[in-house]
Amino acid sequence: MDILNFNNIAFITIALWIIGSLFILGDQKIKNGRLIGNLFTITGTLVIIVFVIILWIEIDRPPMRTIGETRLWYAVFLPIVGILTFFKWKYKWFLFYSLGLAILFLIINILKPENFDKVLMPALQSPWFVPHVIVYMLSYALLGVSSVVSAWGLYLIKFKTFKPKLLNKADNLVYMGFSLLTLGLLFGALWAKEAWGHYWTWDPKETWALLTWLSYLLYIHFRFRHKHKTVTALWILALAFIVLLICWIGINYLAVSGNSVHTYTS
Amino acid sequence: MSNNKKIIWQYPWGYSESFIIAITLMILGFAINYISKSTVSTIQWPLNLFFGIAIIILLLLVYFLFKKKPFLKWLSGTPAAISAICLYTFLVLLMGFIPQGSPKASGFIHEIGLYDIVSSHAFLFAQIYFLVVLGMVTLKRSFPLRGKNIAFFINHFGLWLTLFAASIGAGDLQRVTLTTNKTNAVYFGINHKGEAIHDLGIAIQLKEFNIEEYPPKAFIIDDKSGTILNEKLFYLENGNSGEIMNWVIKVDDFFEYGICMGDKFHPIYDIGAAPAAYVIAINKKTKKVKEGWISCGSFRFQGNFLKLSDGMILVMADPEPKRYSSKVKIYTTSGNVFETTIEVNKPVTVDGWKIYQSDYNHDMGKWSDISILELVKDPWIPVVYFGIFMLIVGALYMFWIGNKK
Numbered sequence: 177m178d179i180l181n182f183n184n185i186a187f188i189t190i191a192l193w194i195i196g197s198l199f200i201l202g203d204q205k206i207k208n209g210r211l212i213g214n215l216f217t218i219t220g221t222l223v224i225i226v227f228v229i230i231l232w233i234e235i236d237r238p239p240m241r242t243i244g245e246t247r248l249w250y251a252v253f254l255p256i257v258g259i260l261t262f263f264k265w266k267y268k269w270f271l272f273y274s275l276g277l278a279i280l281f282l283i284i285n286i287l288k289p290e291n292f293d294k295v296l297m298p299a300l301q302s303p304w305f306v307p308h309v310i311v312y313m314l315s316y317a318l319l320g321v322s323s324v325v326s327a328w329g330l331y332l333i334k335f336k337t338f339k340p341k342l343l344n345k346a347d348n349l350v351y352m353g354f355s356l357l358t359l360g361l362l363f364g365a366l367w368a369k370e371a372w373g374h375y376w377t378w379d380p381k382e383t384w385a386l387l388t389w390l391s392y393l394l395y396i397h398f399r400f401r402h403k404h405k406t407v408t409a410l411w412i413l414a415l416a417f418i419v420l421l422i423c424w425i426g427i428n429y430l431a432v433s434g435n436s437v438h439t440y441t442s
Numbered sequence: 443m444s445n446n447k448k449i450i451w452q453y454p455w456g457y458s459e460s461f462i463i464a465i466t467l468m469i470l471g472f473a474i475n476y477i478s479k480s481t482v483s484t485i486q487w488p489l490n491l492f493f494g495i496a497i498i499i500l501l502l503l504v505y506f507l508f509k510k511k512p513f514l515k516w517l518s519g520t521p522a523a524i525s526a527i528c529l530y531t532f533l534v535l536l537m538g539f540i541p542q543g544s545p546k547a548s549g550f551i552h553e554i555g556l557y558d559i560v561s562s563h564a565f566l567f568a569q570i571y572f573l574v575v576l577g578m579v580t581l582k583r584s585f586p587l588r589g590k591n592i593a594f595f596i597n598h599f600g601l602w603l604t605l606f607a608a609s610i611g612a613g614d615l616q617r618v619t620l621t622t623n624k625t626n627a628v629y630f631g632i633n634h635k636g637e638a639i640h641d642l643g644i645a646i647q648l649k650e651f652n653i654e655e656y657p658p659k660a661f662i663i664d665d666k667s668g669t670i671l672n673e674k675l676f677y678l679e680n681g682n683s684g685e686i687m688n689w690v691i692k693v694d695d696f697f698e699y700g701i702c703m704g705d706k707f708h709p710i711y712d713i714g715a716a717p718a719a720y721v722i723a724i725n726k727k728t729k730k731v732k733e734g735w736i737s738c739g740s741f742r743f744q745g746n747f748l749k750l751s752d753g754m755i756l757v758m759a760d761p762e763p764k765r766y767s768s769k770v771k772i773y774t775t776s777g778n779v780f781e782t783t784i785e786v787n788k789p790v791t792v793d794g795w796k797i798y799q800s801d802y803n804h805d806m807g808k809w810s811d812i813s814i815l816e817l818v819k820d821p822w823i824p825v826v827y828f829g830i831f832m833l834i835v836g837a838l839y840m841f842w843i844g845n846k847k
């Protein structure tokens with residue numbers, strides 16, 4: 177990784193994002209502030225995308241295996257989701273949240289440099305690998321934002337300033353995130369059939385992925401019938417995200433994950 | 443539900459009734475496991491087909507005969523649906539915390555079936571409840587089918603079909619491991635219970651087993667504890683150089699297949715030949731130079747390491763497989779004889795069996811004289827895939843539309 181110095185790239189990206197955010201933050205006072213800000217955040221995102229592409233070519237396999245590599249992808253997807261939602265709803269805090277989280281992921285990667293290990297076990301070398309992982313990461317990014325809405329809502333309730341309309345923002349994110357979750361689960365099943373002979377084996381990661389899916393399914397159906405029970409809906413959404421976090425990170429610490437095909441940490 | 447003052451069990455039923463029913467089903471399931479000391483066994487062809495058709499007819503009949511009845515209104519409504527999803531989620535949650543299939547399981551938790559939830563009666567009931575509610579929900583919105591309900595139908599019927607076909611087809615799923623060798627064709631395999639299965643209808647002989655490997659990694663290890671000291675990775679490839687733990691290391695020579703004769707490795711291709719590298723290591727601080735051959739060795743020959751300093755040795759790790767495959771000759775009872783190659787992620791289909799590359803003899807590595815294949819027969823897969831296909835279409839639609847209404 178000598179030609180591609182990750183730290184430099186990460187610092188450039190972070191700087192571009194921060195400058196962009198500052199312009200957007202002060203867009204009332206600065207002429208064309210929003211436009212300039214958008215240009216900076218988009219350029220920052222493009223820089224990190226190009227880095228990922230070069231890295232992919234360099235290590236000769238999709239960089240999606242180690243935790244550090246997944247963090248890199250979050251640093252790609254979060255800004256994309258943030259920028260798109262910002263364009264759609266004009267909520268600045270959405271953008272700042274996703275950029276902030278992406279910066280956090282990049283900083284973790286700077287502090288914990290990763291060896292880009294070329295080795296990819298044979299079962300992972302499949303055309304399903306890339307769509308399976310990308311769909312999941314995009315889904316987690318969307319559902320992550322929806323969980324911020326729920327946390328924000330629960331916080332506002334404390335101060336009696338909560339407006340039920342806030343939840344409508346979350347609904348759209350959940351619908352999009354949930355449909356990608358469904359795709360991730362199904363792609364995983366189709367891949368498992370090709371690689372391991374069966375589409376569903378109740379492997380711990382599969383079990384938790386199903387739980388995550390069921391939790392959001394519950395949210396969707398509860399919301400559909402009970403539009404006005406917003407507090408319960410907020411709690412379901414918050415709990416669903418906890419299940420998602422266990423599935424994503426916590427699984428490695430659970431007693432059940434003895435020989436899951438999804439734990440690559442050796 | 444706004445019917446707070448409603449007496450329980452008086453129609454229309456709401457969440458209280460739904461959850462009482464769900465929890466009763468679960469407890470009943472636990473009790474049956476506890477009393478009968480048995481697990482749920484799957485049913486097989488053609489019984490499962492008749493059973494499946496009977497269930498579908500029953501669901502249709504019940505729906506069309508009683509669709510105006512309050513009981514059916516409840517069964518196809520949201521409270522029942524949520525209780526069914528919750529019950530299912532709860533059992534899967536237990537599965538997520540309790541290690542499943544532990545062989546030494548005993549005690550109460552074992553007796554009510556919690557170490558093997560998938561084959562417990564509670565799970566069976568949860569699944570039946572789930573499928574009945576989902577079936578009724580689907581029927582309610584599908585007759586008459588209006589344009590705006592198509593997405594609803596694709597999602598709900600897709601899920602129903604997937605789960606239904608997967609459940610009733612489970613008994614027809616056959617998975618058999620077959621260990622091939624080069625001396626003779628093997629015509630039997632071992633199933634997951636350890637029983638030998640003879641009526642496979644095929645015999646397989648190994649012609650050639652191939653592993654393509656990644657270049658091996660070098661590690662600096664503590665020669666007493668054997669722990670790896672370096673974090674940075676270094677690959678042993680001809681001409682490669684890099685720095686690990688203050689040592690600048692250069693690979694001066696590398697053979698994928700080497701055999702040690704005297705104090706030198708030679709590029710010889712013979713059974714048990716192992717990768718070998720001649721490395722030159724220079725300590726950045728002391729400028730000390732160490733050089734020599736290192737090799738990971740094989741089942742036949744010992745490995746070689748390079749002592750760098752007190753307590754530190756440079757070793758070669760066993761190379762990791764990039765891909766492995768078996769060239770096999772297959773004989774079927776239908777009279778076919780042919781050769782083919784089976785690779786991980788690239789199974790081969792023969793007479794209703796899908797044959798997967800599964801494993802090999804790891805001690806012998808690329809010299810493995812056996813190749814372990816897995817034969818899978820799953821006749822219900824087209825139905826399951828049809829359901830999965832519907833779900834994919836439904837998910838794409840849902841992603842596109844969001845919850846705009």
Ligand code: HEM
Nearest residue numbers: 397400518519520523526527572575576579594597598601
């Ligand atoms: C692939 C999984 C599923 C998806 C994507 C899904 C999606 C949806 C959506 C989007 C709605 C709102 C319908 C509308 O907008 O008109 C809905 C309604 C509903 N769903 Fe699901 N659902 C799924 C699974 C289930 C399951 C497993 C059940 C029951 C066990 C269920 C029961 C219901 C019920 C009862 C309604 C309300 C229907 C009505 O009152 O007309 N769904 N579902």
